[in-house]
Amino acid sequence: MKILTAAQTRQLDQATMQEQHLTSVELMERAAEALVEWFCQWLDQEQAGEVLVLCGPGNNGGDGLAAARLLHQSGYQMRVALLPAATQAADWQHNRLHLPEAIAVAEINEGQLPEIQPNTVVIDALFGTGLARPLGGLAAALVRHLNAARARVVSVDIPSGLYAEASQPRENVAVRARHTVSFGTPKLAFLLPQNAELVGEWHVKDIGLSEPFIACSTSPWHYTDAAAVAGTLPARPRFSHKGTFGHALLLAGSRGKIGAAVLAANACLRGGVGLLTARVPGCGYDIFQTSVPEAMCLADPAADYLSELPELKPYQAVGIGPGLGQEDASLAVLRQLLEAATAPAAAQQRPLPLVIDADALNLLGRHREPAGATARKHGAHPHPKEFERLTEPARDDYHRLELLRAFAQRYRCLVLLKGAYSCLATPAGELHFNSTGNPGMATGGSGDVLTGLLLALRADARLRPFEAARLGVYAHGRAGDLAAEKPATRV
Numbered sequence: 001m002k003i004l005t006a007a008q009t010r011q012l013d014q015a016t017m018q019e020q021h022l023t024s025v026e027l028m029e030r031a032a033e034a035l036v037e038w039f040c041q042w043l044d045q046e047q048a049g050e051v052l053v054l055c056g057p058g059n060n061g062g063d064g065l066a067a068a069r070l071l072h073q074s075g076y077q078m079r080v081a082l083l084p085a086a087t088q089a090a091d092w093q094h095n096r097l098h099l100p101e102a103i104a105v106a107e108i109n110e111g112q113l114p115e116i117q118p119n120t121v122v123i124d125a126l127f128g129t130g131l132a133r134p135l136g137g138l139a140a141a142l143v144r145h146l147n148a149a150r151a152r153v154v155s156v157d158i159p160s161g162l163y164a165e166a167s168q169p170r171e172n173v174a175v176r177a178r179h180t181v182s183f184g185t186p187k188l189a190f191l192l193p194q195n196a197e198l199v200g201e202w203h204v205k206d207i208g209l210s211e212p213f214i215a216c217s218t219s220p221w222h223y224t225d226a227a228a229v230a231g232t233l234p235a236r237p238r239f240s241h242k243g244t245f246g247h248a249l250l251l252a253g254s255r256g257k258i259g260a261a262v263l264a265a266n267a268c269l270r271g272g273v274g275l276l277t278a279r280v281p282g283c284g285y286d287i288f289q290t291s292v293p294e295a296m297c298l299a300d301p302a303a304d305y306l307s308e309l310p311e312l313k314p315y316q317a318v319g320i321g322p323g324l325g326q327e328d329a330s331l332a333v334l335r336q337l338l339e340a341a342t343a344p345a346a347a348q349q350r351p352l353p354l355v356i357d358a359d360a361l362n363l364l365g366r367h368r369e370p371a372g373a374t375a376r377k378h379g380a381h382p383h384p385k386e387f388e389r390l391t392e393p394a395r396d397d398y399h400r401l402e403l404l405r406a407f408a409q410r411y412r413c414l415v416l417l418k419g420a421y422s423c424l425a426t427p428a429g430e431l432h433f434n435s436t437g438n439p440g441m442a443t444g445g446s447g448d449v450l451t452g453l454l455l456a457l458r459a460d461a462r463l464r465p466f467e468a469a470r471l472g473v474y475a476h477g478r479a480g481d482l483a484a485e486k487p488a489t490r491v
């Protein structure tokens with residue numbers, strides 16, 4: 001799914017109206033209906049009590065007025081407060097005229113901010129994607145008053161005061177919503193950790209916006225949902241054999257971190273790899289062979305860390321990093337690997353795919369390895385701290401995205417910045433945010449599992465590098481979501 005800018009969303013509205021012969025009032029009604037449908041599923045009339053709708057002067061406020069009418073018709077007890085402005089949008093005026101008289105309407109002023117209790121349900125329809133500058137004056141005072149009340153807030157389209165895709169100073173005033181109900185496509189702002197406390201849980205409702213327009217729009221930002229990965233995984237042919245799916249080499253583990261190698265190996269096998277060989281330090285040999293009997297194991301001559309790179313010829317992909325440690329000898333192994341993979345033997349059909357993660361990235365960062373030589377044509381999967389070691393500290397989440405995009409473009413590699421909405425950057429400058437996963441995965445070992453899964457998909461020559469990476473990240477999060485759905489087993 002594409003993520004569009006506020007400006008593109010406005011064009012999308014126009015295109016939708018033309019294509020479907022709709023008036024703007026009819027489109028606004030669709031948005032209000034979608035919001036109200038969500039609202040009614042969230043809280044019934046009794047649970048909601050009195051619902052206060054705060055309306056700004058634009059179309060976001062128009063959505064709020066239409067929703068107030070529809071909720072009133074569904075039996076909710078409604079109150080509306082209007083933010084004064086010199087002019088109001090035409091569709092706002094239409095919906096103001098059609099507001100039932102039974103709904104109490106007040107105009108907000110400095111001396112008379114609306115009464116809001118902690119249990120009040122508030123619909124925030126002050127500003128949406130038309131926000132043009134930071135909130136100030138009465139609007140800022142109202143939002144501060146709302147946030148201080150700690151009420152149950154539902155923001156329409158986007159929390160008022162938050163920009164849809166632009167960075168903004170932290171001191172800017174914005175609504176802290178419990179839920180944000182948006183229309184059509186998600187906003188970039190929803191996917192960044194720095195906005196989490198404002199956006200709350202977000203929901204995107206389909207209001208039938210123009211598919212052809214979305215298909216033609218260009219955007220660097222994408223949201224990987226089930227539809228994006230559907231059909232990516234090739235079927236396993238009836239007459240396939242272990243050679244069909246590739247032979248992967250995993251370089252992992254050091255004393256005290258053999259578990260990382262085991263986790264990555266198990267995930268690689270679950271990912272469908274044909275054959276897996278792991279290279280672990282001597283101390284890990286027995287542990288690994290006992291824990292993962294399906295995999296082959298090569299013991300490194302060093303007992304506690306990896307010190308030698310094995311012959312690479314048999315392998316279709318190599319993964320390096322989980323539990324590797326920070327020894328200089330392991331950095332030498334990493335350097336040799338990068339060199340060998342970047343300048344493949346003439347006989348090799350394609351450069352050897354690499355999956356670089358965890359301690360391997362820390363080694364690269366610690367030694368300020370020239371990233372161009374190393375990352376070329378490979379895939380790296382840092383979490384924000386690891387990424388910072390590879391590049392520079394980011395000013396905020398938007399700046400981090402810029403750094404990520406620039407890194408992938410400059411060094412022509414796929415880079416995955418891990419997190420709640422892991423972001424996969426491509427050499428073409430696209431950013432693909434993953435939709436699956438949950439906070440239960442915020443635990444040591446989750447990243448090792450991802451490395452193993454990605455290694456399996458990269459070893460399968462039938463998948464293109466980007467498709468393998470996007471699918472692996474999606475499947476990893478989906479596995480976590482399925483695990484979270486299972487009832488907990490008590491011992």
Ligand SMILES: NC(=O)C1=CN([C@@H]2O[C@H](COP(=O)(O)OP(=O)(O)OC[C@H]3O[C@@H](n4cnc5c(N)ncnc54)[C@H](O)[C@@H]3O)[C@@H](O)[C@H]2O)[C@@H](O)CC1
Pocket residue numbers: 009012013027028031056057058059060061062063087089126127128129130131132133134135136139156157158183184209
């Ligand atoms: N496809 C969609 O997503 C649809 C969106 N609609 C709604 O339309 C909204 C966008 O409407 P608008 O473009 O009218 O924009 P808004 O309603 O967000 O606000 C625009 C108004 O606020 C003023 N304004 C902007 N920043 C201000 C500030 N900091 N302080 C004070 N005033 C400020 C502007 O001058 C203008 O009068 C969306 O967020 C959504 O709620 C729906 O009505 C129709 C379908």
Ligand SMILES: Nc1ncnc2c1ncn2[C@@H]1O[C@H](COP(=O)(O)OP(=O)(O)O)[C@@H](O)[C@H]1O
Pocket residue numbers: 358383418419420421422436437438439440441442443444445446447448450476477
């Ligand atoms: N809150 C979250 N929501 C969704 N996914 C998460 C969350 N926290 C962590 N994850 C996922 O779990 C994995 C953790 O990786 P990483 O930080 O490298 O951990 P490890 O130290 O176990 O290797 C990443 O794929 C990340 O996207």
Ligand SMILES: [K+]
Pocket residue numbers: 060124125126127128155156157158159160
């Ligand atoms: K809003």
